[in-house]
Amino acid sequence: MQIGIAGLPGSGKTTLFNALSHQHAHVGGYAGAEPNLAVVKVPDERLDKLSALFQPVKHTPAEVRFVDVAGVAKGMGQESSAAVLAHLRTVDVLLQVIGAFQSERDPRSDLEEFSLELQLADLSQIEKRVDRLEKELRLGSKGTPAERAMKERELAVLERLRPVLDAGRPVRSVELSPEEEKAISSFGFLTQKPTLVVLNLADDQSGASLVAGLGELTRELPNTGVLALPARLEMELGELSPEDAAEFMQALGVAASELGEVTRLAYTLARLISFFTSGEDECRAWTIRSGTNAQDAAGAIHSDLARGFIRAEVIRWDQLLEAGSEAAAKKRGWVRQEGKSYIVQDGDVLHVLFNV
Numbered sequence: 001m002q003i004g005i006a007g008l009p010g011s012g013k014t015t016l017f018n019a020l021s022h023q024h025a026h027v028g029g030y031a032g033a034e035p036n037l038a039v040v041k042v043p044d045e046r047l048d049k050l051s052a053l054f055q056p057v058k059h060t061p062a063e064v065r066f067v068d069v070a071g072v073a074k075g076m077g078q079e080s081s082a083a084v085l086a087h088l089r090t091v092d093v094l095l096q097v098i099g100a101f102q103s104e105r106d107p108r109s110d111l112e113e114f115s116l117e118l119q120l121a122d123l124s125q126i127e128k129r130v131d132r133l134e135k136e137l138r139l140g141s142k143g144t145p146a147e148r149a150m151k152e153r154e155l156a157v158l159e160r161l162r163p164v165l166d167a168g169r170p171v172r173s174v175e176l177s178p179e180e181e182k183a184i185s186s187f188g189f190l191t192q193k194p195t196l197v198v199l200n201l202a203d204d205q206s207g208a209s210l211v212a213g214l215g216e217l218t219r220e221l222p223n224t225g226v227l228a229l230p231a232r233l234e235m236e237l238g239e240l241s242p243e244d245a246a247e248f249m250q251a252l253g254v255a256a257s258e259l260g261e262v263t264r265l266a267y268t269l270a271r272l273i274s275f276f277t278s279g280e281d282e283c284r285a286w287t288i289r290s291g292t293n294a295q296d297a298a299g300a301i302h303s304d305l306a307r308g309f310i311r312a313e314v315i316r317w318d319q320l321l322e323a324g325s326e327a328a329a330k331k332r333g334w335v336r337q338e339g340k341s342y343i344v345q346d347g348d349v350l351h352v353l354f355n356v
């Protein structure tokens, strides 16, 4: 999974990036325009327990890639903001960081200002493409009737989205059919992405009322969440030993780090789930979209497993733990034999039988 970190200049994006990835990227402004990148292993208690049971040679958690870009604001110029935001076109989830610690700013209008930047970026992509498609269709240029039909379909979707963005609403507020989704998937529209608004609090600031206030703006939007955390404090805690961090948190009256919640919510918003493979050689977590069937899930492991798929032996991770071994689980009748079309569930342990 890829998570993009975006927001107005100085909202604390890089601070949050450092906290999430235990990196030391420079905070307080950018030297160049290149984004900060980090790959982080996703903590998962379920996988840890499976590894404790199997004692595998390899323990392989899922990974998240964080992309932290420069700030974008009104008046920066379409071209430079487009260049910054282009780094986010391929991410699965967008974190929208709001600098709530900046007492002179209003989180609500910051959220509206930045959302507008994202809308304008999508709108300008749509307008360029619509112009081009209209020209091509008018000229009746080369291409088969099927290609022409495809262009017409794409144009129809874009024409549907344009007034939505014009009215200040994100692409994800529009319900699209699977065909329509497919027709525009290559754009990677920013306002189409599942979005987690992260209110970046001062060390001693409470987030509850701010979260409630922004909830009004985001509640009706699909795939949208709000969360508050003190990014700078989280970053500093991450630099301490676990013992010192615990002591420090107790002294500050902080119950627990919210960083795990960022990744958890990102998974939920992006409708991603984990399944596991386990054995003496490796215990591993795999990330797939919710609703994926067993054959496609097998393909996430290796294309051969999808191609030669026979069936999958499936058990829930906690049942496997309770049984204590695969053989014991089989004896209890807890291991199911599932075919290609079985929809893999979060927490399933899969053993794929295949033949190529």
Ligand SMILES: Nc1nc2c(ncn2[C@@H]2O[C@H](COP(=O)(O)OP(=O)(O)OP(=O)(O)O)[C@@H](O)[C@H]2O)c(=O)[nH]1
Binding pocket: 007, 008, 009, 010, 011, 012, 013, 014, 015, 016, 026, 027, 028, 029, 030, 069, 070, 071, 072, 101, 200, 201, 202, 203, 230, 231, 232, 233
């Ligand atoms: N008090 C407080 N200050 C913070 C917090 N997060 C960031 N800052 C400060 O805000 C300034 C900007 O932080 P950055 O993390 O660089 O912000 P950014 O959004 O990455 O900034 P650009 O990349 O330049 O847009 C730094 O001086 C940080 O120390 C926070 O949670 N609390």
Ligand SMILES: [Mg+2]
Binding pocket: 013, 014, 015, 027, 028, 029, 030, 069, 070, 071
């Ligand atoms: Mg930054």
